[in-house]
Amino acid sequence: MDSHEEGRSRIEAPLALIERLDRDGHVLQSTLVYRWPMKIGRSFEADLVLDDPHLAPLHAELDEVNGEVQLRVGETINGAVVGATHLKAGEAMALGVARALRLGNTRLRVRLASEPMAPERPLDRHLVQAALAPAGTSLWRVVLPLLLISLLAMLFDEWLDNDPGTPLNNYLSSGLILLSVTLGWALFWSLGSKLFQGKLDYLAHLRLTLIYGLVWTVLDAVLPLLAFATDWSFLSHVSGVVGAGVLCALVWAHLGLILPGHRAGLTVGVATMYLVGLGLHIWLNEQRIGQAFTERYVTALPPPAWRLAPAQPTSVLIQDARGLKAKLDRQAKEDQADDATDVGGDD
Structure with a gap:
């Protein structure tokens, strides 16, 4: 490529961006794509050279077909993974909307220049x-x-x-x-x-x-x-x-x-x-204990002056206590039955 063609390639608008991701989805490396197809592998002949021992020299090729990014797997024993699909050597597949793939031990994501960018996320x-x-x-x-x-x-x-x-x-x-x-x-x-x-x-x-x-x-x-x-x-x-x-x-x-x-x-x-x-x-x-919450009654006892609710006469307390009698009797019978069962089991 002469200097004129090299200078022209530098001012060309990129067609896409290939991002190499870590395990948490953070971008480790970004590569601009100026022309299709885009060859990926370990060989110097590849357009995107990745240092991954699980990749073949020319592991895969990315191309744009009818506005969609398509992946074609080269001569490799490990193939490629797109979503939940494992592609073997020679197979091809459109990446779809997510445009995420895995080659060997490397995660990649493709972003087209024509697609809208995601909105800015606020910092915590x-x-x-x-x-x-x-x-x-x-x-x-x-x-x-x-x-x-x-x-x-x-x-x-x-x-x-x-x-x-x-x-x-x-x-x-x-x-x-x-x-x-x-x-x-x-x-x-x-x-x-x-x-x-x-x-x-x-x-x-x-x-x-x-x-x-x-x-x-x-x-x-x-x-x-x-x-x-x-x-x-x-x-x-x-x-x-x-x-x-x-x-x-x-x-x-x-x-x-x-x-x-x-x-x-x-x-x-x-x-x-x-x-x-x-x-x-x-x-x-x-x-x-037969109720939803562990606490059976209000345990806090601040000064009486802090109370806002009107005072109740003692007759209300006696009436409420009488309402508890049937429940307490039933609980006492259940406890006695459990104790009798425990004693019988010990014998």
């Missing part, structure tokens, strides 16, 4: 916030305020659960345990980012942990208080279920940082895990 806001903090001040601007608020919320929740006069050492030990668990949890997920994304992203994962942990702590403290104040006992009964939902949401957010291209699948997987776990929890409680 936690990654953005962690990146905006200047070097040397990120710890103070991103982590420390959230950490202090989380500790205060935890201590308040601990104060509600403990009796008056509890030694300060108990609160100190609880704070140190919370700090260790939080830092270790964020480190565990940041190692996942290092494995799949090549970067640690510790501050982003720590920020996620603190935010969702703060939400969990606030809900765990507020729901029983609202149940006491409003006389809506179900708010206290479902506090554990809500806490499990927040934990699943935190796991989903961590996985979203690690695998940002699989958010839809992660959403389905985490939601399914939560719903299945909730169903099993309710079923086991029904089998064991």
